[in-house]
Amino acid sequence: MRMHMLSYIDRATPIHQMTGAAKLICFILWSVIAMTTFDTRVLVFMLITGVIIFWVAKVRLSEISFVLSFILVFLLLNNLGIYIFAPRQGTTIYGTTHILVHLPxxxxxxxxxxxxxxNVSLKYFAVIPFALLFIVTTQPSEFAASLNRIGVSYRIAYAVSITLRYIPDVQRSYHEIAQAQQARGVDLSGKQKFGRRIRRASAIVIPLIISTLDRIEVVSNAMELRRFGKKKKRTWYHGRPFTRIDYLAVLFAGLLLILSLWLTLQRGSRYYNPFI
Amino acid sequence: MNKKVISFKQFSFKYRSQESPSLYDINLAINQGERILITGPSGSGKSTLGRCINGLIPNTFKGEIKGTLERMGGDAGDQRIPALSKKVGTVLQDTDAQFIGLTVGEDIAFALENDAVPQVEMKKTVAQAAKQVGMELFLDQSPHDLSGGQKQRVSMAGVLVDPVSILLFDEPLANLDPASGKATMHLIDRIQKETGVTVVIIEHRVEDVLAIGIDRIVLVADGKIVADAPPDQLLCSGVLEANGVREPLYLTALKRAGIPIVPELHPESLDHMRLDGAGAALLAWTHAAVSEKEHPLGQPILNVSHVNFHYEPDRPILEDVRFSVRKGERIALVGKNGAGKSTLTKLICGLEHPDSGTIYIGGGDISTQTIKERSEHIGLVMQNPNQMISQNMIFDEVAFGMRLRGSAEEEIKRRVYESLKICGLYPYRNWPVSALSFGQKKRVTIASILVLDPDLLILDEPTAGQDYRHYTEIMRFLESLSEKGMTLIMITHDMHLMLEYTERALVMADGRLIADQPPAELLSDADIASRANLKTTSLYHLAERVGFSSPPTFVKHFIQSEQGRRSCDENAHAQLH
Structure with missing residues (x-):
């Protein structure tokens, strides 16, 4: 019955207590590091840190397993793609050739x-835990407040947050509609041919779209009647000031970025090369 | 006291997308501190009138305006919503969709956030407003943990953070169970007394609104103001019934007993109404013979036996539910939100499976049947037709279920036409669904289930959001189905529906079936009524006030006499055609 995926999970942990803005800044810094470096040591360090923080945040693997498996499939496809289109990329980068298996x-x-x-896969793994953590430990309205704090227009920030806010509602009405259609004889089990299943899915999607549109009209009227968008600035009920843990986290991510850049500059290359 | 806050003068409005005006020649003045009820049938223009008051017209909904509208002494043209919304606070009908924030506190704060009020001050104001509506202990709750009544309180607090001078309620009772509706009205009453704001309530359930004392009723029909008078006068004129709005039931009963309703009796409130001599007339009327309508019942067709169910361990949703239903019965399934009513229907339809216990349909255990197989026996009609309709054309929508079953096109055509005829939709068979009204869409969804020829029809709130005319239309239609032998189970909050159109009430509270008895008896049991968030009807109160020994008998008599009148009407109607 519970089918909330990728929505805020409320738990009392240090990660949840951090402000959304700090988490967002850390996430951005973290992504910059992962994007700029191919240094295996840095990436491994990031992966380990990610796993530890995941454990600290008390997020269970089962709560994110669906999204995780989705990402893993993409990662696999990506790896296959690289191998098919650029099987000699490694040799080009590292300058040596150690053949393991001879193929035509x-x-x-x-x-x-x-x-x-x-290394490519490690880059994914270094960022994934943080991306997922950010989503499941940040309340949507605090997320909007933090986007706004780092300079995004509050209208855009609020649009993002309200989308996140209504995801569970849409999921719920999807569930209701699906059940009503099943009670009418629409068979949603896997026993059908693909084409028919698609046609039947429209029996759910169309009512879902119509009832969602109805809802959007009501929400936008309700927002307008309470003066949303009147002023250039806006304050946030859930906005919170930075505390020590926030400064520490941003400092930590910043230092790691500097370290990673320093390693790159010193080496003159983004790649850590164990072959020479 | 006499300061005008709203003043319409020869005001007309036409939506840009519509051919003819929705409001004509409106002349209406509302004074500071008044309590106004705006009522009228669906499509009468009462909601449009509300939109003019809060400024959605002309700011959001564009159209043609004639005449003048002054709010707070200024002309309407130069009044934009931001400024206006500080003066006119609107509480919308849909308590779910208007809940914008993620927690109670945030939702109440929404307007303040938009005004960029500093956080410290904001929290103080929010706490104050929450206290005003009795929600101060819920500030960190998310909307999903609240009942409909509580969500409405939050919406109210959300507008009370501003120094409003008008509170506008758009159908505040539409989605609430009877007891929550009553509580809402009392809250509105209290806030009005404390703050002295002007209250404008748009609602077609007149009796429930009158309970708190209203200064004037404004009746709107076909875009015009038909009547604008204090309740005592308006209720005597019979103008409500003539325009498809239901008058308070106690007045109908008194009229039936031959008592003329005049303003001197103070018909506005049953508590204060003068009823000297009414007792004798009512008693005489009760003794008049009423032809009791025989409603033959058939074999048992549904048997629910010791059913238990839960989603999460230690939180049972249904506990030891058992009852059986005979063919042709009309049953009301009542109880407050979350009592387990919809879960029970899901189990019957096979959308969920019981942890223990069995469900038999037509004598066979259905636990091994798939949802699809069960759908041959049981039809489910949801509350909101927009959640069911998936096809463009009416014919296709009704044919959808049969096409899924792979019936021959000839057979489909025959049965769809038959079903459309029963539902009074045959003339529209080639129309797109979008051209229909809400009530007609509801009938399309019923037709689309009827075409599958089920033995049992389960309807979730069949009349929610319908005015009296459409309500009567739908219920008479269901009554006629029942006379043809259809078994009906209706989930409802509407006590009138239960009393007038069903013979048996199943009452759920906290996952248990706490009563199974005729509706008239049920509502005289104060204990069960309060456990299930039900509300006794004013007919009981009337019977008690005139000192009847057995109020349920009086109620039963009234219902039977009304049913008798209905079938007389129908016969007359049939002879005319």
């Missing part, structure tokens, strides 16, 4: 290619 053409499997793709 350019497709021989090399240590360098494996190592390169390991």
């Amino acid at each position: 053409g350019i497709f021989s499997l090399t240590c360098e290619q494996l190592f390169y793709q390991l």
Whole structure:
């Protein structure tokens, strides 16, 4: 029955107590590091930190397993894609060739290619825990407040937050509509042919769209009647000032970024090379 | 006291998308501190009138305006919503959709946030407003944990953070159970007394609004103001019934007993009404013979036996529910929100499976049947037709279920036409669904279920949001289905519906079936009524006030006489055609 995926999960942990803005800044810094470096040591460190913080936030794997499996499938496809289109990328980058398995053409499997793709995957894994954590530990309205604080227009920030806010509602009405249609004889089980299933899905999607549109009209009237968008600025009921843990977290992410940049500059390359 | 806050003069309004004006020649003045009820049938223009008062017209809904409208002494043209909304606070009908914030506190704060009020001050104001409506202990709750009545209180607090001088309520009772509706009216009463604001209530349930004392009733029909008078006068004129709005039931009863209603009796409130001599007339009327309508019942067709169910461990939703239903019965399933009514219907339809216990339909255990197989026997009609309708054309929508079953097109055509005829929709068979009114859409959804020829029809709030005319139309239609042998289970908050159109009430509270008895008896049991958030009807109160020994008998007599009148009307109607 519970089918809230990727929505705020309320728990009393230090991660939940951090302000949304601090988490957002950390997440952005973290992504910048992961995007700019191929240094395996940094990436591994980020991965381990991510897992620890995940544990601290008391988020269960089962609560995010659906999204996680989705990401993993993409990661796999991405890896296959890289191998098919650029099987010699690793050798080009690291400058050596250690062949593990001989295959026809350019497709021989090399240590360098494996190592390169390991780094690509690590980059994903370094960011994923933070992205998921940010979503499940930040209240949508606080998220809007934090977007606004880092300079995003509050109208856009609120649009994002209200979308997140209504996801559970839409899920609920989806569930209701699906049940009503099933009670009418629409078979949603997997026993049907794909084409028919698509046609039947429209029996749910169309009422869902219509009732959602109805709802949007009511919400936008309700917002207008309470002066949303009147002023250039807006305050936030759930907005919170930075506390020590927020400063520490931002400081930590910032230092890591500096360290990573320093390593890159010193080496003159984004790649950590164990082959030379 | 006499300061005018709203003044319409020869005001007309036409929506840009419509051919003819929705409001014509409106002349209406509302003074500071008044309590006004605006009533009228669906589509009469009463909601449009509300939109003019709060400024959605002409700011959001564009159209053509003639005449003048002054709010707070200024002309309407130069009044934008931001400024106006500080003066006119609006509480909308849909308590769910207007809940914008993620917690009670945030929702109340919404207007203040938009005014960029500093946080410290905001929290103080929010706490104050929450206290005013009795929600101060819920500030951190999310809307999903609140009942409909509580959400409405939050909406009220959300407008009370401003120094409003008018509170506008758009159908505040539409989505509430009877007891919550009563509580809402008392809250409005209290806030009005404390703050002296002007209260404007748009509602077609006149009797429930009158309970708190109203200064004037404004009756709108076909875009015009038909009457604008104090309740005592208006109720005597019979103008409500003539325009498709239901008058208070106690007045109908008194009229039936031959007592003329005049302003001197103070018909506005049953508590203060003068009833000298009414007792004798009512008693005489009660003794007059009423032809009791025989309603033959058939074999048992549904048997629910010791059913238990839960979603989360230690939180049972249904506990040991058992009852059986015979063919042709008309049953009301009542109780407050969350009592387990809809879960029970889900179990019957096979959308959920009981933890223990069995459900038999037509003698066979259905636990092994799929939802689809059960749908041959049981039809489910949801409250909101927009949640069911998936096809563009009426014919296709009604045919949808049969097409899914792969019936032959000839057979489909025959049965769809038959079903459309029963539902009075045959003339519209080639129309798009979007051209229909809400009530007609509801009938389309009923037709789309009837076409599958179920033995049992379950309807969730069949008349929610309908005015008296459409309510009567839908209920008579269901009554006629029942006379043809259809078994009906109706989930409802409407006590009148239960009394007038069903013979049996199943009452749920906290997952248990706490009563199974005729509706008239149920409402005389104060204990069960309060446990299930029900409200006794004014007929009881009337019977008590004139000193009848057995109020339920009086209520039963009234219902039977009304049913008798209905079938007379129908016969006359049939002879005319």
